[in-house]
Amino acid sequence: MRDMQAQDVVPGCEQWIQPLYAEEPRRLYVSEEEVPYPDGRLIVSSTDLEGIITFCNDSFVQMSGYSEEELMGQPHSILRHPDIPRVAFVDLWQTVQAGKRWQGYVKNLRKDGRFYWVYATVVPNKRGGVIKGYTSVRRKPSRSKVAEAEALYKKLLAEQAP
Amino acid sequence: MKLQFTVSPDFAPESLAAWHIFNTYLQRQTGLGSHFETYESYQDLHAAIDNGEVDLIFANAYDSASLVRDKGYAPLASPEGQADEVVIAVAEGSPVLGVEELAPGITIASTADPDVQTIGMIMLEPANLDKSNTRINVRGSYPLVAKSLMRNEAAAGFFLAEAYERFSEVIKQQLRPLVRSYIQVINHCFLLSPNAIAHKDQLLDLLAAMHTQANGERVLQDLGYKAWHIPPQEEVEFTLDLMSTLVEE
Known part of the structure; x- marks a missing residue:
């Protein structure tokens, strides 16, 4: 996956190197600035079995900061924020690959280095009983639930092996 | 075969006249002896579905999901370029300025529409x-939801956006x-029961061409729609x- 670009991000970003499963590490730029989730919107995307984006709606494009062309065909981990521990994504993948629904609070990284929190639901797309891909719908989370998730993810990150 | 046709009970009584006209159009164009039945509540509708008394239904998305996946109904068409959206409103004089100021314990006025x-x-x-x-x-209708807010019987109300926009000034x-x-993707949809599946192609042809015929266009206008969109199977599956x-599970 392409590294984030210094010219795309807001001032004051910190640089990170993010290790990725089955891929080269990716350079990130991470800002402390949050972008509020817009009221009444749902962010919707679909991926294939490998997590490659096959569909994204207008709200996804708007909140991610990427264009639709930049998102299509990219791994969904293009939004992965270093504050979310690996174990959260392992749980997500294991759950949906088992044909079940996963729900959780996720901090997403925008193209410009800023972030936004979502309450995400991911479901397997079963066609004729076979999983053909996954659909994810994100909605506006409550701030108290975000605070709980932040505390949990901090603890899990501290326990995570480097 | 007589086709039993109904619409979701979330349609206001004043809009049912247009659905009666749609049924007459259906009868004349297809030669099917379709009968338009209305149900006052979701409970009555679901009982009729369980008894096999609903062949063709213009259902909301919530009901569509279970009718297609659990009862084998076939999706036919949905209104083109329209989606069911929701407004949350308060009384004009309410001190609440945003959703996040609404506190636990509140009463919310709503119709029984499960989508909304x-x-x-x-x-x-x-x-x-x-x-x-x-x-x-x-409450039985959106004007009654509005009345609940004006009388301070509820702190907030749920409205189908289309119904809210139709309110007088x-x-x-x-x-x-x-x-x-x-949200843009939640919509009502015509569904056909497995018992009536033999009429699928005939109904699809009729709905797809309705906006191209002068009398069909008038019926659509009365319903508040421009044309019917025939979704590909994958689009239906995606919506579901x-x-x-x-x-909630």
Whole structure:
């Protein structure tokens, strides 16, 4: 996956190197600035079995900061924020690959280095009983639930092996 | 075969005349002896479905999900370029300025429409509100939901956006919208029962061409639609997947 670009991000970003499963590490730029989730919107995307984006709606494009062309065909981990521990994504993948629904609070990284929190639901797309891909719908989370998730993810990150 | 046709009970009584006209159009164009039946409540509708008394239904997305996936109904068409959106509003004089100021324990006025209740409750999640800490006061129509707010019988009300926008200025001046959904993919849909599946192609042809015929276009206008969109199977499946993410398990 392409590294984030210094010219795309807001001032004051910190640089990170993010290790990725089955891929080269990716350079990130991470800002402390949050972008509020817009009221009444749902962010919707679909991926294939490998997590490659096959569909994204207008709200996804708007909140991610990427264009639709930049998102299509990219791994969904293009939004992965270093504050979310690996174990959260392992749980997500294991759950949906088992044909079940996963729900959780996720901090997403925008193209410009800023972030936004979502309450995400991911479901397997079963066609004729076979999983053909996954659909994810994100909605506006409550701030108290975000605070709980932040505390949990901090603890899990501290326990995570480097 | 006589085709039993109905629409979701979320349609206001004043709009049923247009559906009666649609049924007459259906009879004349297809030669099928379709009978238009209305149900006052979702309970009555679901009982009729369980008894095999509904062959063709213009169903909301919430019902569509279970009718297609659990009962084998076939999706036919949905209104082109339209989607069901929801407005959460308060009385004009309410001190509440945003959804996140709504507190646990409140009463919410709503119709029984499950789509509207589902989307409405999702838009209350940022305030930590859910069915366990709110009370839904079910009213028979959107004007009655509005009346509940004006009489301070409820702190907030759920409205189908289309119904809210149709309110007179006099009513709108007494209400204040807090949030409007922008989901774009939730819509009503014609569904055909497995018992009536032999008529699928005939009905699809009729619906697809309706806007191209002068009398068909007039019927559509009375219903408030421009044309019917015939979704490919994958689009239907995608919408059902999306609905499944919104409905509590």
